Amino acid sequence: MHFLELLVELLLMPILAFVIGLAMVLMMRRIGARIQRRVGPPVLQPIYDIIKLYSKDTQISHGLMHEIGIIMAVGGYIAAETLLPVPGLDGLADKGGAVTLAYMLMIPALGMALGVGQCANPNGSIGISRALTAMLAYDIPFILVIFGASYVYGTTNLAEMISIQQQQGVSSWGIVQMPLLALTALLILPAIMGKHPFEIYVAPAEIATGPMVEMSGKFMGGLFVMQCFQLYTAGVIFTTLFLGGGVYWITFLPKIFLVVAIPMSVAYLFPRYRTEDVLRLMWKWPMLLGLIGLAVVMK
Amino acid sequence: MNELDKIPVRQEISVAQGSVKRSNPLANVFDELVRFCQSRSMFMLHYCTGCGAIELPPAMTSRFDMERLGIQPMVTPRQADILLITGYVSVKTLKRIILTYEQMPAPKYVIGICSCTVNGGMYWQSYATAKVLKEYLPVDIYIAGCMPRPEAVISGLRDLMGDIKSGSASNWKRYFQNYDHYLGNQQKLFDEDWQTPTDIIAEAEHYGLITDQTLGEHTALLQKHQQPLEALEFSLGEKREKIRGENQ
Amino acid sequence: MNLLVLMIALPLLTAFLLSSINRISTLAARWIGPLVLLATAVIGLSVWPQLGAAPLALQWGGFQAPLGITLYADQFALLFALAMTIGTLLLWPRSAENQLRSSSLALLLAGTGSGLALSGDLFNIYVFYELMTVVSYGLIAGRGTSGSFASTLRYLVISGFGAALALAGIALVYQATGTLNLAQLAQLAPEKLNNLQGFAAFVLMLIGFGVKAELFPVNMWVPEVYATASSRVSALLAGVVSKLALLIIMRLLILVFHQPEALTVLLVLGILGVASGELAAWRARDLNRMLAFSSIGQLGVMFIALSIPGNAGIFAALAVMVHHLFLKPSMFLLAERWGGSIEKLAGAARTSPIAAALFVLLALSLIGVPPLPGFWAKLLVIMPMLALDQPLYYLAVFVMLAAASLEANYLFRVVMKLYDKQPAATSHKVHATADLATALFLGGGLIAAVFMLVPLADRLDSIAAQATDVSTYIQTVAPQQLQSGRVQ
């Protein structure tokens, strides 16, 4: 039937995600610079960085798993993007749904963790330990959000969630239906994206950027690509769950950029949290909000 | 103290290699693009050995903002393109600097900041200080001064940027090509069993940068003392004899 | 028919003649005891089939019942008479210095035991019971250690009290009915003994005879005696003699005392026996004491089974008794060389693998692991209790099940020690061949029972049915009395 069409969609979705992700990285760095009253990087800086990293003459590898780890990290995101419906492109949204997506997103993290492990650098392992702990911290409220949304829309299919919100107008948007859960999601968004103030796992001065300590050249480049996907995914998921998704790119893009911009703008104002403080914070306020939100939603 | 011109540097090789033109015009464009990106995205490892480091924060923060030039600080040699050596280098520190340099992925550049890296500066008489950085590592740019202001630092970085863009900043290759010379100087300073856990000769082979200056008496001495450094290979069966030696 | 009398008379006679025989020939004195017992067993077995159809009553001493000495033999009684005889034969006491004395004591025990099982009136029962008690003092003290004397004394005191109480109970019965013949009592009981006096008589007799049956408050002698007596004697006392005492109580329950309170007393004492015995066994540090406490627990289960009204209770009790009859002597025989601290047993399985394996089998059966006989016996006890749907019986089930868990725990602690890979410092004694062979024979009986479960159950059921058939009892002993009873 529309097999060819689907194939094109599947190809297009990761590419779009990457391009938009690049722009988001730029935006993030610009926001950071502006907050610090700097000029910030030029427009094409993310591309420069990636090209430079891929074109390094020395690509230091610590073994096969180090390489496979990076492949898993990038490949996993490429695959995950096809589960994420965007205007005009539903991809495989009906084959998996929100729960599948949430677990698919752990594949890149796992790949990266394995790759870092192979490097035999304790700084990397410490970073992974902290990153996994942080994941434990934010995933618990995140799962409340996923559950709440699935409950409200009566489905875990993201494409259906979008169509429900689109058909019934703004009043049916997630943010109106379940404002507390939206707030929860917003609170944990910087942690999901691994950004300030929850980036203890990179802690450059302390554990030499943690997981990235042995990453050079294209390995680092792969992680830069992954970061683009990461920001994009976070933005799109939030938009899909709470902001009605989008039928047109023209309305969709501002939403996802806004979603990413909000935590970024706030985040740079805070100092880093320690690991146990991340846990304590995440398990206190977002969790509380999430539970109340759920109670409200489920009556 | 060695004279600068006594260093047997074969300038013409590196220059010729740096600006080699490929016959395919597209490949040329590609090379240009890569060099441009490399020049516009420089990650630096500031090895803050001395007082010069104090000038870097202003260069990075709101006043001068290096990031607008695509220059970012990085904390591990694996991610860095530039090694900034910001001040005097004691003998003990130099060992670390050399290791760090060797762990950086090519193309890599060294910038010596402050007079101390040029000729020892105010430590010129110190017994514990390596005076001329250039004897041990191929330095791309010196930014002299005690200490140089942020403007000078940025200016130096821009010079390097230009060199990279034009393809003439290829001093890193000299380290491989003349490894015996650099190693000799290092051995003279440290001891004859001096070694780092990095395998420079294998890397030189990897990039085809072995010249007749790469290997010599000093590398022979090195190989006498060196622990074997082959990467760990997969093993399914019995053929373990080669790697077993690693333990001894 | 009259042969049955020989079952009692022959061993008794031999016992008294033994010393004379010994003067003539020591060899004959050594062998005559077992041979007589063998002969008695053969007699008993030859009578066995004909009892299936109808039980036999025997008036002895020239008077008719109720005045004469009445022997009553149904399969139930004969089973335990046989158990007594064969048990004594299997567990024939072997002591180097006092062979003569212990032989005659064993013969006496066998004779009195058979007599006890076959007696048909309370007075004879009391006489045989007392005789048996005295014989057991001798057997227990036979070891001659200070410990055995002390425990004998303790046993003596309690038995004395028990005997007095039993006698008081019998007196009460006699006062109420004017007879001690069981058949006549069975006739009179519904009107004369179905009151408080009857109940008091029952309780007194229960406690009195309960001394031997290891009934809860009067079983304080058990651990010390079994720990100090020789294992063969302990096996005999725990395995066989206790069952005979139980048999009397069963007879009394079936024939004379039908008060529901009687059952309640049995139940409560049984529960207390199980709980106290198994709990105490949990902390026992040597095998003999552990087995002693465990046998208190097992006897408790039998009392619980007896407290179930109707045929089912007798059947269940019979099953548990027969199971215990095989199991406990076997275990005590194994404990013969494994006495002392359990810690010292570490690694004993290496020196005596067969004994260790047998111990595992016995332990498994004791705690009731299917398909071994112990499980089915336990099932027979619990099933009718739950059907009764009464709180006290639920409690009993709970206590039994909890006790089984404890039992599994302490028995397998021993097993673990036996199979420990680090052997203890002292070397282990190997079992005497005779001990091991007897234990294996009894253990083999348990395994054989697994394969003959169905016929065995049927057989026990019919024995129980025969035992509970009161009217047959009365009719067999004294047909004319039955009629006159009605006239009265």
Added chain:
Amino acid sequence: MTALDTLLLISAITVGVALLAGNWRVGGWLVTILYALQGAALLMMSGLGYSTLTVVQSSFSIEVLSEQLLWRFDALSWFFALITIGAGLFSSWFASGEWGERYRDNGGSLRLFHGALALNVFTMLVLLASGDLLTLFIGWELVSWASFLIMALAGGKAFGYAMRYISYAFAGAMALLGGLLLIYAEVGSFDFQSLKEAAPQMQASTLWLLVVLLTSGFGVKMAILPFHLWQAKAYAQTPGPGAAFLGAISSRMGLFAFIVVVVQLIGISRLVEMEIPFTFLDAQDLLAWIAVFTIIIPTYIALRQHDARRLLAWHGVGQTGYMLLGIVIANDLGSAGGLMHVFNYASYQAMLFMVVVAVIHRTGTSDLNKLGGLFTRMPLSYLAMLIGIIGLAGLPPMNGFVSKWLIYRSLIVDGSPLLFLGAVIGTLGTILSVYKLIHNIFLGQLRVEHVAVREAPLSMVIPMMALAVIVFVTGYFPGLVLDWTSAVQASIGIPVLAHHLGGVSMKGGLDMIWIVSVLLIGFGFGTLVFFLGGRSRRVHQLDNYAGGHFLTAETRYHYSDNFYPGLMHLIGPWYRNSFEWLERGVISAVDTLSTAMQGLYRNAHPSYLLLAAVVFALSWVIV
């Protein structure tokens, strides 16, 4: 002679052959072939797994206590038997080669090991075949003691753990016996059918008592809270492949019996009616919450282990919670998930144990703080462990994801956010813990003493790889297993899950064929992107950034101990060993009582008691 007779006969023969020939060089292989034959006999009944057959009777039956004892197979038994025989086959295969020789050389009795393993399989088949409550109990006890046998084989410490197991198991069995006999008293028969008919009329109080007794009985074997303490240590100490076998299937027998009696016969709908006073909960909720705590607590205990076998064994306890949770939810999704998780879990748990045993075989330790960097030395074992941990953590593309997805989805459908949250907390803990497992063994720095280590022998690698293939293929095509679970659902009277080869056909369903394909293609593109960059150069593990420090082979440069300090800083104080405390409390209570009883028998003067009895009796007479 029915197919079931054949199966049981071959299984019994396997026990005999194992006991007879276990010590021979070919003994292990002989036994392995016999397991394969058992598998073939099972396949003769494969109609059970596809709902074309409903029941296969055994022609053997006996009558005891006027009860007809029956043995038969239905879809549920078939499904569990498949896993049992598979686990037996692979474990025995694993044990047959070099592992067995080493075991024998170290003084172990291979005959006893193979015998115990075969006995376990046989007794489990007998249990699975039970056709009424009495045979169920008989099978139950046989299985318990067979597991005890294999646990105690190692001697030493294992004795203590096996002892603890049997104390729990026997107490559980007694609870079970109480429950079953209570049913008999209520229903008047041990027959399944009569219980099923009588259950709807039972009084709530009886039913409560029954559910408590049965669940504790079955729960001890499943090691659900609060009976979970025995399992991990006992399994971890079982010799090598025995641990793989026990870990894979042994405690599932509890689940099997739970499904048969509580789900199939009493019925979950009956549980829903049983409300707990003064709460919003009913019996089903209670069970679900027990399941959830069984997920969470053992998983986070596993996180603290530093012995690979214990870590896995504790996860085994935790994973049971998922199965129970799915089954207790009892809608089409949940029960399919719970059942499928039994299969999935068996496949990867056996494999993970095998990997750990292979590592012990080669390095002599399973201490996570004494290993590291074995990836280059044992790459195939690493691959197996990787696949296994992805399965255990429940991530795509392995089969563990599918079953967990089903359970999550059922909780969403059911509208139980807190149960869902609990299940996810368990999964997250699992991810943390399995990463630590693979990292500390295979990743990081290779220690000097392990440089000469080689890949495990083929006799060990092949079973691992075969299991890995199963884990992946049933993740790719979950329909293969869902066919069987659907047959089981049909036979135990739960709504059947609509499924296809790729997964679940429903609104917001799951199609693993697409998901996995797209993931693999994604990896393909990832590889392309990766090779856009220049050729990579492998460096020695000592060529590593250490803040300028010079690394040598003697430098321990591997992060392993206290792997999650940040997390432990916060949740560390929450580990209070409450259950250990509880257990010790019970033991000392029994101890005190026992001392009192001993005192009663030993010290208290018997005549006093006698006197009391007399006074009591006389007063009764007089009053």
